[in-house]
Amino acid sequence: LTLLRTQTACNSCQMSFLITCPSGYKKTPRSPISSCRYVIKTNNVMLAVPGCSFECYREVEVPSCCPGYWGPDCMECPRSSNRPCSSRGTCSDGLGGNGTCSCQEGFAGTACEDCATGHYGPTCQSVCSCVHGLCSSGLKGDGRCTCFSGYKGPNCDQELPECSALNCQQNSRCVEDSLTGRLECRCSPGYEKAGLQCVSVNPCLQPVCHTDASCIHTGPNQHLCACNQGFSGDGRVCMPVDPCQTQNGGCAPESTSCVFTGPGQSRCDCLPGFENLSGGGCALKDACKPASCHQNANCSTVGPGEVQSVSHPLHTPTSGPAA
Template sequence: GKTCDSDVDECAQFNNTDLGCQNNGRCINTPGSYRCECAAGFSGIHCRLREMICEKYNGDELCGHGTCVSANNIHNYTCICDVGWTYTNSSPACVIDINECELHTNPCHSECINMPGSFKCGPCPNGYTGNGITCLDVDECAIDNGGCSLIPKVNCINTEGSYHCGNCPEGWLGDGHICIPAPSNDCTSENICHPKAKCEYISDTVVCTCPVGLSGHGFGENGCKSEIATHPCENHECKNNGTCEVNGEGTRCICPEGYMGATCEKNDACHPNPCSNGGSCKLAPKNKYRCACQRGTTGKNCEIQREICGSVLRQETGEVIYPPEG
């Protein structure tokens, strides 16, 4: 004005210019001048200076398990999380533990134990050696033929996480761990039958036949009795609901699942099948059992499934995708 009595509104004059209030600062006109009220996180005459919130406050309080870094967002900072930690959508603070043991990210061979910001692996399962993250198959056949028969020599077949024995050679009986000579026709070396009974090896089964004048199933000291039976099976008692049948001149028991032996008196360790995930059960000495596991499973009963690394692929061509989909 002519007499300089009209105040200039600098807020309107400098709006959207370098002389105006920056970074959403609020301009307040004053007589002969103006001032800026800065938004949170900014300072200075024109609100150009960003406050270093990471230096102003304790970075650990702001970020937890992470490093505070200034950023142009509603918080004026962001956090670079330490390994094993992450943040939520509502806060940049690194306070959420990452579960490294999730099924599709499990870094261990089998057992994974999640810990705050980290993890540890359980020991390698039976049949493997290593540190729990990497477990290599143990070749059981390399030492003492894996426990398979040496006399006669039976092939030991190494499998992933386990092994199994081949069949006993012709003329021998057993599961491959132990092979015994097949019984001769008189069975004198076996002492299976009654002393007066005739022993025969018919269709892979020992059959004891009592002599004329005696009757019974023929097995053991009480297998032949002087009572005359109207039917050969009357004196051949099959236990545990076994069924007696005539076999040649003698009798034998057909045992139900779960039982075995000449009179079905022994429990069959492989019934019901204790092996999980399609594993097959094989009888071992002293009526114990051993599971032959399918590829990708391990453990005494094939109960451990290996979801990620460690499987053996033997195809000539193919495609490997990691991490697994789904």
């Protein structure tokens, strides 16, 4: 409940006990009488004289979502309501929110569940420095560089001209062994040894995507997570789509209500006082009954469960709820 407060108009202090609160308001208990001034008119002269007023209140019920929930149906924010946006961002919650996460610097994803591109570490604040190589990025990454063929060094910024003599096979690269210092051919990043060949690593063989998403192998050790139909998100986090959250799910608000029936699915149910039409949609249900109107009047339905009697000549019309 929300309290609305207002102050009564300023009047004579002797008459203040006769002043009532506006309609729907009550006098605030133990409300102090405030000093004020009001205007009286005498002999065409306007005088401001001391007076009194007091506070009134009214309790109104204002619908709202709990923190961590959003939209007309108060759906849960990405990840969970007690840890919206993985506690690494701010969820657009409340009745007017859309459930999207504004991630803190360094984080990314539908629920801010991972590091942004080029960041690594548990806080995603460290930035990769690989020049000619791949960085071990992400929440579990340590920032180490895997150099491309012909480069070495912590940042893969030192060129190795001797590598061309090794003539490494397809999908392999020339690297310097960290123990012996010798140059040798090894599988390129994203490939793994299978017999004598280097074959592409397929991340989709592991559970890398959300349970409501599909994994697509797009290249060497690369993949794309796509939420299944009826869900939205980045594939790492997928949330069920509720059509009722947008424009009442396409249902006519004056005669129907939208009912969520599953991810990406909904139906339109007729509101009380309306009935289904054979061709679809809802129409006002005839509320007239034999006892609804006087025998000398014609009955017509003017609203859900509400009828109006149209009297014959010499009779007065009436309206009201159906009997």
